[in-house]
Amino acid sequence: MTRNASPDGGTPRLRADAARNRAQVLAAARSAFRELGTAAPLDEIARRAGVNIATLYRRFPDRDALIRQVVLDGFTLVVQTAHDALETAPQDPLAAIEKMLLRLVDERDMLVLPLIGGPVIDDTQALELQRRTAATLEDILAVARAQDAVRPDVTAVDLITTGALACRPLPHLPAEQATTLATRHVRIFLDGLRPDGARPLPPPPTREDLTAHLHTAEGTDREPGPTQV
Amino acid sequence: MTRNASPDGGTPRLRADAARNRAQVLAAARSAFRELGTAAPLDEIARRAGVNIATLYRRFPDRDALIRQVVLDGFTLVVQTAHDALETAPQDPLAAIEKMLLRLVDERDMLVLPLIGGPVIDDTQALELQRRTAATLEDILAVARAQDAVRPDVTAVDLITTGALACRPLPHLPAEQATTLATRHVRIFLDGLRPDGARPLPPPPTREDLTAHLHTAEGTDREPGPTQV
Numbered sequence: 274m275t276r277n278a279s280p281d282g283g284t285p286r287l288r289a290d291a292a293r294n295r296a297q298v299l300a301a302a303r304s305a306f307r308e309l310g311t312a313a314p315l316d317e318i319a320r321r322a323g324v325n326i327a328t329l330y331r332r333f334p335d336r337d338a339l340i341r342q343v344v345l346d347g348f349t350l351v352v353q354t355a356h357d358a359l360e361t362a363p364q365d366p367l368a369a370i371e372k373m374l375l376r377l378v379d380e381r382d383m384l385v386l387p388l389i390g391g392p393v394i395d396d397t398q399a400l401e402l403q404r405r406t407a408a409t410l411e412d413i414l415a416v417a418r419a420q421d422a423v424r425p426d427v428t429a430v431d432l433i434t435t436g437a438l439a440c441r442p443l444p445h446l447p448a449e450q451a452t453t454l455a456t457r458h459v460r461i462f463l464d465g466l467r468p469d470g471a472r473p474l475p476p477p478p479t480r481e482d483l484t485a486h487l488h489t490a491e492g493t494d495r496e497p498g499p500t501q502v
Numbered sequence: 503m504t505r506n507a508s509p510d511g512g513t514p515r516l517r518a519d520a521a522r523n524r525a526q527v528l529a530a531a532r533s534a535f536r537e538l539g540t541a542a543p544l545d546e547i548a549r550r551a552g553v554n555i556a557t558l559y560r561r562f563p564d565r566d567a568l569i570r571q572v573v574l575d576g577f578t579l580v581v582q583t584a585h586d587a588l589e590t591a592p593q594d595p596l597a598a599i600e601k602m603l604l605r606l607v608d609e610r611d612m613l614v615l616p617l618i619g620g621p622v623i624d625d626t627q628a629l630e631l632q633r634r635t636a637a638t639l640e641d642i643l644a645v646a647r648a649q650d651a652v653r654p655d656v657t658a659v660d661l662i663t664t665g666a667l668a669c670r671p672l673p674h675l676p677a678e679q680a681t682t683l684a685t686r687h688v689r690i691f692l693d694g695l696r697p698d699g700a701r702p703l704p705p706p707p708t709r710e711d712l713t714a715h716l717h718t719a720e721g722t723d724r725e726p727g728p729t730q731v
Binding site for chain 1 (some may be wrong): 616
């Protein structure tokens with residue numbers, strides 16, 4: 274029997290080990306980035322993951338590859354959460370939006386990178402995840418508007434902003450109390466989304482306004498904004 | 503004529519120079535802390551302030567003294583803003599709260615330190631400023647409740663949370679667009695504070711719950727939470 278030790282092509286046992294190592298490294302990277310910033314030493318990440326530094330390098334050849342995967346994992350969670358909300362939106366659009374935002378608050382540890390800053394990940398896959406998130410949120414709002422369940426002037430960007438504000442790690446507040454405060458904040462915000470008596474909002478920026486400085490060839494500011502959530 | 507070059511005891515000309523230097527150092531410290539964290543090199547702060555490093559040390563003998571003053575300046579702004587809101591609350595409580603939050607968003611550069619984290623400043627003066635902020639916010643809410651202008655279950659802690667969330671520097675979004683997004687968010691939140699049809703909120707933590715881990719003699723976590731805003 275030939276044993277192949279490559280990360281993804283080995284025996285089932287080796288493939289399971291590789292997948293577990295990879296997940297451990299990514300979880301360790303998220304905690305280290307959150308506490309130390311994106312310059313966190315890679316050997317500290319390996320130590321937190323309980324793996325050898327060589328194992329880390331076998332999964333992620335450099336810091337950029339690790340950062341990119343953490344960002345993509347966060348974007349993927351956001352897309353999935355938005356899609357789930359769209360599924361249930363026809364029954365109760367505001368409840369679907371609330372559940373979506375509170376789920377993101379609960380899973381905010383997955384979203385650490387776009388929220389604390391770091392290099393912009395503007396490859397095709399990341400941009401496609403962001404585009405799908407924005408489109409799905411607009412679909413949810415369209416369902417809500419058709420039922421007159423939401424003020425007419427709220428946009429996908431407002432929901433992205435609220436997710437970003439509520440999910441960003443509050444400095445050094447115990448996690449449970451941070452969740453309680455974020456939950457109350459989101460609940461009040463949701464009551465503010467109701468159409469009855471809502472005062473008109475100031476004009477919104479478009480998503481294109483917000484990302485133009487990030488993605489133009491001339492742009493010098495290559496760092497992410499909360500619009501990446 | 504005797505010329506006294508001590509920072510605060512000199513001729514009017516020298517005292518004016520000293521006050522200007524001090525303000526320049528504090529503004530430079532805020533920008534450096536925001537961009538580089540509270541470990542920003544003191545010589546970088548002196549460079550940004552356009553003063554000699556010796557001048558910086560004459561005003562602030564060490565990093566802790568500089569951090570403390572930045573925090574106190576931020577807390578003082580918050581207390582003043584809350585007091586101004588209490589003055590106008592009887593005419594229109596929600597408008598007073600909205601104006602207060604939007605003023606803090608506009609002046610968020612003053613609040614950088616409690617919002618990005620850093621050492622807890624729990625000396626008497628800082629605690630007194632925080633106590634006065636919370637008490638003034640409760641006074642504003644009492645005025646609002648007496649007029650049935652606000653949902654009954656919102657607390658001072660919710661207003662502090664909202665100020666903290668809306669004022670924290672969004673990563674790398676241009677300032678003007680960050681202000682637009684924060685303004686829309688605060689406006690929707692304010693509509694959610696109205697009493698009509700508000701769904702009851704989950705139970706709030708008290709301010710004491712939130713700060714107990716910071717100020718007990720046994721506490722090992724000495725870092726600030728957003729409750730310091």
